[in-house]
Amino acid sequence: MAKVIHAFKQQGYRVAAIKHDAHRFEMDHEGKDTWKFAQAGSDVVLINSQEKLAMIEKVESSLSFEAVISYVKDVDIILVEGYKHEAPSKILVVRREEDLTLLSSLKDVIAIATSLPLDEKQIPIYDLDDVEGIVELIQSNILGEIKDGSRS
Incomplete structure (x- = not known):
């Protein structure tokens, strides 16, 4: 592909x-701000730079x-x-x-x-x-x- x-x-x-992915995957890295935001309970975390945008959203299924x-x-x-x-x-x-x-x-x-x-x-x-x-x-x-x- x-x-x-x-x-x-x-x-x-x-x-x-x-x-x-039929398995669980992890895109975030422990200790980074985005990981901390998710651990604090944020349902959606976005990170944006001059070149990329990434979004991590918790889903029920x-x-x-x-x-x-x-x-x-x-x-x-x-x-x-x-x-x-x-x-x-x-x-x-x-x-x-x-x-x-x-x-x-x-x-x-x-x-x-x-x-x-x-x-x-x-x-x-x-x-x-x-x-x-x-x-x-x-x-x-x-x-x-x-x-x-x-x-x-």
Whole structure:
């Protein structure tokens, strides 16, 4: 996904990346002011600099995909890792043959990205390192663009 993000950035796109973490994650660092604010009970902590804005919000439970993307503004494309049963138009990353079992339970899979030699005939297969091919697929199937970058 990082390579795809980089390729879109090279073409001038504004890109958002969303990662769904099924485990607990921690972005704040103990002892820092933002950590102290959260420990004191703040439900939302924002930190802003000349280059970045970050927000940490306490939630009662994991948010839906739609709720998460509502936070994203002013981008051309949102790339998502996770939310496999919620996110539309997905590329299934297959690292082990067992991962192929997901294909029957997922909707809107437009391709497979893998380094395995697969004999899947129903869906396009891309090598994990075929960043150009994957980017072109996303441009044509999702962004509605043809190879020269114009809208179709």
